[in-house]
Amino acid sequence: MQTRGCGHICGESSPGIGEAGKTGEWRDSYPLIDHKKCIPAKQGKAACFQCWLYCPDAVISKTVPVQVDMEYCKGCGICAEVCPAHAITMVAEETSCSS
Amino acid sequence: MSDGNPDIQILDGNRAAALGAKLSRVRVIAAYPITPQTPVTEALSEFVERGELDAQYIAVESEHSALAVCTSASIAGARAFTATSSHGLAYMHEMLHWAAGTRLPIVLACVNRAIGAPWNVLNDQQDSISQRDTGWIQIYARNNQEILDSVIQAYKIAEAVYVPVMVCYDGYILSHTEMPVDIPSQQNVDRFLPQYRPHTVLDSRNPKNYNLVTLANPRVNAEGVLCHGYMELRYLLQEALQNSRETIAKVGQEFGELFGRSYTNMFWKERMDDADIVIVAMGSLAMEAIVASEMLRGEGYKTGVLGLRVFRPFPKADVVKALSKSRLVVIFDKNISYGSEGAACSEIKAALYGSKVNAAIRNFIVGLGGRDVAAKELADAVKKSLASLTEGVPNKEYPEWICHI
Numbered sequence: 131m132q133t134r135g136c137g138h139i140c141g142e143s144s145p146g147i148g149e150a151g152k153t154g155e156w157r158d159s160y161p162l163i164d165h166k167k168c169i170p171a172k173q174g175k176a177a178c179f180q181c182w183l184y185c186p187d188a189v190i191s192k193t194v195p196v197q198v199d200m201e202y203c204k205g206c207g208i209c210a211e212v213c214p215a216h217a218i219t220m221v222a223e224e225t226s227c228s229s
Numbered sequence: 230m231s232d233g234n235p236d237i238q239i240l241d242g243n244r245a246a247a248l249g250a251k252l253s254r255v256r257v258i259a260a261y262p263i264t265p266q267t268p269v270t271e272a273l274s275e276f277v278e279r280g281e282l283d284a285q286y287i288a289v290e291s292e293h294s295a296l297a298v299c300t301s302a303s304i305a306g307a308r309a310f311t312a313t314s315s316h317g318l319a320y321m322h323e324m325l326h327w328a329a330g331t332r333l334p335i336v337l338a339c340v341n342r343a344i345g346a347p348w349n350v351l352n353d354q355q356d357s358i359s360q361r362d363t364g365w366i367q368i369y370a371r372n373n374q375e376i377l378d379s380v381i382q383a384y385k386i387a388e389a390v391y392v393p394v395m396v397c398y399d400g401y402i403l404s405h406t407e408m409p410v411d412i413p414s415q416q417n418v419d420r421f422l423p424q425y426r427p428h429t430v431l432d433s434r435n436p437k438n439y440n441l442v443t444l445a446n447p448r449v450n451a452e453g454v455l456c457h458g459y460m461e462l463r464y465l466l467q468e469a470l471q472n473s474r475e476t477i478a479k480v481g482q483e484f485g486e487l488f489g490r491s492y493t494n495m496f497w498k499e500r501m502d503d504a505d506i507v508i509v510a511m512g513s514l515a516m517e518a519i520v521a522s523e524m525l526r527g528e529g530y531k532t533g534v535l536g537l538r539v540f541r542p543f544p545k546a547d548v549v550k551a552l553s554k555s556r557l558v559v560i561f562d563k564n565i566s567y568g569s570e571g572a573a574c575s576e577i578k579a580a581l582y583g584s585k586v587n588a589a590i591r592n593f594i595v596g597l598g599g600r601d602v603a604a605k606e607l608a609d610a611v612k613k614s615l616a617s618l619t620e621g622v623p624n625k626e627y628p629e630w631i632c633h634i
Contacts, residue, residue, distance in 0.1 A: 136456045139391060139428055139465050140331045141443040145436055146451030151444070 157205030167217035171195040181209035242403035246338040247272035249380025256307035259298035263317040265400040266340040292317040296324035303333035315342035329364030334387030342400040343598040351599020352400040358564040367541040495544035497536035504533025509560040511537040521607035545580035592628035
C-alpha cells in the first residue's frame with residue numbers, strides 16, 4: 131500500500147474524532163444500559179451523567195437518555211464502574227475465535 | 230571565492246564548536262555541563278548573557294531534558310543546539326530516537342569521551358558509536374577548523390533532509406587543544422545558511438498532534454487521508470539518510486566555494502593514489518594515521534590513509550572505490566562492539582562484501598579511555614599485519630588490541 135500521498139515525514143495528525151482510527155474495533159465487551167435504572171432516563175431530566183463525565187474517550191452523550199457511540203467505545207468498563215444506579219452491565223462481544 | 234580578510238584565531242575545539250553554533254544563529258540552546266564538553270556550554274551562555282547571540286539558553290537538570298527542550302524548540306520552528314559527552318549522550322539515548330523520528334534538524338556536538346564503568350573522563354569514541362543506530366547523521370572532525378566548519382554545514386544538511394546531525398570530536402585531543410582556526414564572517418555564514426524552515430510547525434492556532442500512537446499499518450485519519458503506519462515512517466528515515474550523501478557533498482562544495490575549504494567527500498584521502506596498504510581511522514586518529522603512513526612511506530611501503538568523516542550515512546560505494554587498489558586494509562577503532570569488533574571495521578567489511586576488492590583486513594582496538602596512540606604504534610601494527618599475510622588469513626574473526634594484555 132502506497133501512503134506517500136499524506137506527505138508526512140513524522141507521526142502527525144490534527145485533533146478530531148477518529149484520529150486514532152475506529153477504536154470501537156478494539157472492544158471485547160460493550161456497555162449495556164438499563165434505562166429503567168439509569169437516572170436521567172428514570173427521572174426524565176438532565177441528571178447524574180457520571181458515565182459521561184468519566185468516559186475517557188468521550189463517547190457517551192449528555193442526553194436523555196444517554197447514548198454510547200459504539201464506533202469509538204473501547205469497552206473499558208469505567209462507565210459501569212462509576213454508575214451509582216448500577217444501570218450499566220458489560221456484555222462480552224461475540225468473536226470469531228472458536229476456542 | 231574566499232572569505233575576504235581572514236580572521237584567524239587560536240581556539241580549542243570546544244570554543245570552535247560554540248562559535249560554529251553562534252555563527253549559525255541558533256535560537257535555542259539547552260545543554261547540561263559534562264567533562265569535557267563543559268566549556269561549550271560556558272561559551273554559549275556567555276554569548277547569550279553578553280547579548281552577542283539572540284538565543285534562549287535554557288538551563289536544564291539533565292541531558293535527557295536538554296534534548297527534550299531542543300526537540301520542542303525545533304518543532305516550534307527554532308534552530309536548536311546542544312552538546313554533550315559520554316554518559317550525557319547515553320542519558321540522551323531515548324530523546325535521540327525522538328528527535329530523529331520526528332525528523333528535527335537539531336545539531337548536537339558530541340565531545341567524544343570514554344564511558345563507564347570504570348569511571349574515565351578521557352577520550353575514545355564509544356559514546357557516539359553506541360548511538361549510531363538512532364537515525365542521526367554522524368560527522369567526525371579531525372581538527373578544530375573542521376569542528377567549526379562542520380557545525381555550520383550540519384545545520385544546512387539537517388535542515389535540507391530533516392535529519393538531526395551529530396558533530397563528533399575527540400575529547401581533550403581536540404576539545405582542549407588550541408590550534409589556529411579561520412573564523413568565517415557572520416555575513417558570509419548568513420549567505421551560506423538560509424533561514425530554518427520546519428517541515429511542520431507546532432502552532433496553537435492550528436493544533437496538531439505529533440508522534441501520536443502510530444499503529445503498524447497505514448490507516449485513514451479523521452480527515453479521510455491515508456496516513457503512514459509506523460513502518461512507513463521508519464522507512465522514510467532510512468531513505469532520508471541514504472539520500473543525504475548527495476546533500477552532504479553539495480553542502481560541502483558550497484561551503485568550499487564560499488569559505489575556501491571544501492568538504493565534498495564522505496572521507497579524507499591521504500596519498501591514496503598509489504597506495505596498496507590503506508590505514509583507516511576516524512576523528513583525530515586519522516591525523517595520527519597520516520604521521521604513521523609517512524613513517525611507513527619512508528621505509529618504502531606504499532601506504533595511504535582513509536580518514537572517515539561521515540560515519541552515518543556510511544559511504545559504502547565510495548569506500549569500495551577508494552579501496553579498489555588495496556591489498557591490505559588496517560582499520561584502527563577507538564571503540565569496540567563487544568563480542569564482535571570495531572565499528573569502522575564492521576562497516577568496511579560489509580561494504581567490501583561482494584565487491585571486486587580482495588584486500589586482507591586487520592582491525593586494531595586502540596586508545597580506549599584516553600590511552601595514548603603513538604604514530605609508531607600504528608606503523609608497527611601495519612607492519613605486523615603485513616607479516617601476518619603469509620598465514621593466508623584474509624580476515625580475522627576478532628580484532629587485536631594495542632594494550633598491555
